[in-house]
Amino acid sequence: MKSKRFEALDARPVNQDGYVTEWPEVGLIAMSGPNDPKPSIRIEGGKVVEMDGKQRADFDMIDTFVADYGIKLDNAEAVCRMDSLDLARRLCDINVPRSEVVQLTTAMTPAKICEVVGKMTVLEMMMAVNKMRARKSPANQAHVTNVKDHPVQIAADAAEAALRGFAELETTVGVARIAPYNAIALMVGAQVGRPGILTQCAVEEATELNLGMRGFTAYAETVSVYGTEPVFMDGDDTPWSKAFLASCYASRGLKMRFTSGTGSEVQMGYAEGKSMLYLEARCLYITKAAGSQGIQNGSVSCVGVPAAVPGGIRAILAENLIAMALDLECASSNDQTFTHSDLRRVARSLMQFVPGTDFICSGYSATPNYDNMFAGSNWDADDYDDWLIIQRDLKVDGGLVPVLEDDVVRVRNKAAKVIQALFRELGLTDVSDAEVEAATYARGSQDMPNRNMVEDLKAAEDLLKRGLTGVDIVKALAKTGFEDVAGSVFGMLKQRVAGDYLHTSAILTKDFEVVSAVNQPNDYRGPQTGYQISDEKWAQLKNIRQAMSPENV
Amino acid sequence: MESEELIRQIMAEVMANLGSDQVSFAKKPAAAGAVDASSYPLGERMPEKIKAATGKVLADFSLDKVKSGELTADDFRIAPETLEMQAQVAESVGRDTLARNMRRAAELIKVPDAELLQVYNALRPYRSTKGELYGIAEGLETKYGCKINAAFIREAADVYEKRGRLKVD
Numbered sequence: 001m002k003s004k005r006f007e008a009l010d011a012r013p014v015n016q017d018g019y020v021t022e023w024p025e026v027g028l029i030a031m032s033g034p035n036d037p038k039p040s041i042r043i044e045g046g047k048v049v050e051m052d053g054k055q056r057a058d059f060d061m062i063d064t065f066v067a068d069y070g071i072k073l074d075n076a077e078a079v080c081r082m083d084s085l086d087l088a089r090r091l092c093d094i095n096v097p098r099s100e101v102v103q104l105t106t107a108m109t110p111a112k113i114c115e116v117v118g119k120m121t122v123l124e125m126m127m128a129v130n131k132m133r134a135r136k137s138p139a140n141q142a143h144v145t146n147v148k149d150h151p152v153q154i155a156a157d158a159a160e161a162a163l164r165g166f167a168e169l170e171t172t173v174g175v176a177r178i179a180p181y182n183a184i185a186l187m188v189g190a191q192v193g194r195p196g197i198l199t200q201c202a203v204e205e206a207t208e209l210n211l212g213m214r215g216f217t218a219y220a221e222t223v224s225v226y227g228t229e230p231v232f233m234d235g236d237d238t239p240w241s242k243a244f245l246a247s248c249y250a251s252r253g254l255k256m257r258f259t260s261g262t263g264s265e266v267q268m269g270y271a272e273g274k275s276m277l278y279l280e281a282r283c284l285y286i287t288k289a290a291g292s293q294g295i296q297n298g299s300v301s302c303v304g305v306p307a308a309v310p311g312g313i314r315a316i317l318a319e320n321l322i323a324m325a326l327d328l329e330c331a332s333s334n335d336q337t338f339t340h341s342d343l344r345r346v347a348r349s350l351m352q353f354v355p356g357t358d359f360i361c362s363g364y365s366a367t368p369n370y371d372n373m374f375a376g377s378n379w380d381a382d383d384y385d386d387w388l389i390i391q392r393d394l395k396v397d398g399g400l401v402p403v404l405e406d407d408v409v410r411v412r413n414k415a416a417k418v419i420q421a422l423f424r425e426l427g428l429t430d431v432s433d434a435e436v437e438a439a440t441y442a443r444g445s446q447d448m449p450n451r452n453m454v455e456d457l458k459a460a461e462d463l464l465k466r467g468l469t470g471v472d473i474v475k476a477l478a479k480t481g482f483e484d485v486a487g488s489v490f491g492m493l494k495q496r497v498a499g500d501y502l503h504t505s506a507i508l509t510k511d512f513e514v515v516s517a518v519n520q521p522n523d524y525r526g527p528q529t530g531y532q533i534s535d536e537k538w539a540q541l542k543n544i545r546q547a548m549s550p551e552n553v
Numbered sequence: 554m555e556s557e558e559l560i561r562q563i564m565a566e567v568m569a570n571l572g573s574d575q576v577s578f579a580k581k582p583a584a585a586g587a588v589d590a591s592s593y594p595l596g597e598r599m600p601e602k603i604k605a606a607t608g609k610v611l612a613d614f615s616l617d618k619v620k621s622g623e624l625t626a627d628d629f630r631i632a633p634e635t636l637e638m639q640a641q642v643a644e645s646v647g648r649d650t651l652a653r654n655m656r657r658a659a660e661l662i663k664v665p666d667a668e669l670l671q672v673y674n675a676l677r678p679y680r681s682t683k684g685e686l687y688g689i690a691e692g693l694e695t696k697y698g699c700k701i702n703a704a705f706i707r708e709a710a711d712v713y714e715k716r717g718r719l720k721v722d
Contacts, residue, residue: 061716069650102647206670213666215629229716233678238718240709241676243654247702248669250658253631291654327648469626474619483616490616493629497605497614498596499639502655504648514594518646 013340020308027271027279030262030306030315032118035273039112041080043073052111060229062282065239070289072107079107088119091325092127094526101132105325106288110281113325117277117318122351125317130355131524132324134294134517135505137531138356139167140399141331141363144186145373146445149178151423151456152416152431153448155189156439157381159415160408161366162193164384165401167507168331170221170363172202172373175453179203181428181460183216184473188422189415191488196508198255198501202374205237205245212254215470215493218501219255221296221331221362225286226260227279230270243290253496255506257294257329258287262315263305276306280319284326293504294329296362298352301375303338307348317351324357329505329517331362337369337376345378346390353390353398356531358505360398368444381443391541397533402544413440421480422473428459588638589645595638603638606630606662633659660699676709678718685720686710 009015022029042050048067049056059067079087087104090096105113117125142161146153158169171186173179183201190197201211202222211217225242226232232239242258249256260283262276271279280297287295298316299306306312316333323330332352339345352360364387365377372380379387384400391398416439420431429452438448470493477486491512495501501508506516524530533541592598600612605628618624636659640652661669675681675689686706694703713719 061712061718064712069653072649106647206674209670209673210666215626233718236677238676238678238709238713240705240712241673241678244657244676244702244705245673246654247657247661248673250636250655251631251661251664251669253629288650291650291652291657293648293651471619471624471626471629474616478616478620486620487616490619494611494614495596496629497611497631497635498594498600498603499631499635499655500594500596502639503593503643504651513597516594518590518593518642521646 013342014344016340017338017344018304018308022309024275025273027266027274027276028305028309029275030309030311031114031275031277031318033273033275033278036114036275036278037111039080039084039109039115041071041076041109041112043077046073048073052109061239062227062229062232062286065289066110066282066285068289070285071109075103075107076109079104080109080112084112084115085119087116088124091116091132091321092120092124094127094131094524097525098131098522101325102327106327110278110285113322114275114278114281117321120318122314122317125314125321126351126355128321129317129324129352129357130530131522132321133355133357133522134324134327134329135358135507135515136520136522137515138397138399139359139507140165140361141168141170141359142166142361142366143335143363143372143374143377144169144171144189144366145173145182146367146371146448147174147373148445148448148450149174149182149453149456150439150445150448150451151181151185152419152435152439153442153445154182154185155192155415155419156412156442157366158186158189158197158199159193159411162190162197163407163411164366164403165399166197166364166366167399168198168200168219168359168363169366170200170202174373175457176203176207177457178453178460179207179211180216180463181456183211184422185419187216187218187492188418188473188477188485188489191485191492192415192418193411195488195491195510196512198507209245209248210464212249213252214468215473215496217254218492218495219257220249221257222259223256223292224259225283225290226264226268227274227282228265228270228272231265231268234268234270239286239290242286246290246292250499250502253499253502255501256292257296257331258283258290258292259296259300260284260287261297261300261302261333262312262319263299263302267302267305275315276309276312277315277318281322284319284323284328287323287328288326292328293502293506294331294358295323296331296333296359297323298333298362300333300362301336303333303336307338313348313351316348320352320357327504327517329358331359332357334361334379335363335374335377337378349378354394354396356397370446371444385544385546388541388544389546392544395533395538395541397531397537397541401540404545409440416440418477418480418482418485421482422476425476425480426463426468426472428463429455588641590642592638593642595635595642603635604632606632608632631662633662636662657701657705660697660702663697664693664699672706676706678713679720681710682720682722683710683714686713
């Protein structure tokens, strides 16, 4: 006989997900692994001679890079000797300010910081995140992609996402050579929705840098680092090449963050028997050592791995917390799809949503999932109202604001028209009125006409050959009469001359004012301190279109 | 990929391991600061003191000047002096490694885009011999005065040699 109860349970979405038991020898353990090194540090003549149980003679490339650049040594030996439980308590204690905690955490070794967060429950970690997030106010980031690489749809979706409150937008490509088109469509569309939105195009490292140098993007994020040397080699980089790349971006006045996450090493087959969190901690120290202002982490595209083991979602929160404790900007993932269960995907996101992070999702899909070219996202455009209502239920600012259909239609239409005019002015491929109309009302690419991809690719390659830059885009926009959009793209280009947004956790307001951990550091010290939702903001968050009021009943 | 299939694949792939060798290199000094967080954001607080790499003053930037062609793409490049100021701001809030990155970056402003990409690619694993990396370091130092980066690249070459990550002829 088969139990009807179990039959029903087996049919639940949660049982379509994969789970494994812990297997520490191959790295299938979330955190506090039995083979993780014990914390230690010994400094002689200003140089680390032993770290986490390893002598300098035995250091690999990562150990060397971290030991020589990634740890504040003045206090390192003393902090290593401190009781980890006491340190864990300070991390979540409202009476110990962030600035004091950072002095301790940035002096820790990777094994020490893992031991410290290993003492904490998820609730305590969330308290710590609330305090340790570098920027005072939380924000959010969206993915804007589609399976057709349709530039008009990218522009329209970008405009809508900007209007909905995202501070950063990220695109990528289906076909690699279309990257300049997608980057331009994203940047211009975003500025239509709300001036000051930062945009990026995630492609191969050298191409991504090239797009940034030309002024088609404002920042980069997919600068991946890994926690073991063999995986780093498989990723075709070294800590030195990545640090150099970080400097290349800064030399062109471009914001940049690294990317890492638990599970990548085990997924690529070289976890060296260490826990996922310990290896991720090494990534975060590499990030710090390279001088990156921040990181995108939280397992990211490897989320299926930690999600399959016990305590995996806790480890993801722990890795976000370590990033913040190292004083890095943290774009906290909540991106790639990892579960069939709506309950699980919400529970996973509450860890970052409730305390707030620099970017809660990195990113939230601004399209239906079928258009998400980052292998789907935990949240997508079809969930917009769920997100808004959860914000309203909990009185939490998750980075989005309610919008009206008329406003969305208006900005989508304008973005599509701007792209049509811009492409014509720049001598790129034609955008028809039918495409503008379709993009205005589309849910996704299934509602969009097909484009002549061969022609688009030719034009995209040609614009690179012609040496087109952001300045050409500003001029062309002005010529087409979209003076306001020209002014916004100009405002973005100006940022790279000043370089203020190169600092930790920087975003821009609609007036191009920089808000970062330098001028708006997180000063949370318990109830009614730190980031508080203003009355004005709460009025905005409360005001959802679905709510009945006495006046309209 | 289905999660279960993924995990099976992981289990099949996780058996390899590599050993370790010794590596070492020196640290770089940091310069003292004259600007701090109170001047930040520099572009809003002191635009008359911020110059682009071409020498034009940020306070004088306008959309009209872009339209007239008075401002060109070259004018939208950050100057080494500005990055040095930003490095000082970073140091003033305890972010020494970010400051170090900004100082490496300040040196690289002069390096043309294509050359910068070449250097980056040469630093990737198995791309260069030790001699080639030393040559690149030499070139950056003599042509553009990139002292910090030259030392950084030589250091990388030494580490790559010890770890067997150089190009094999």
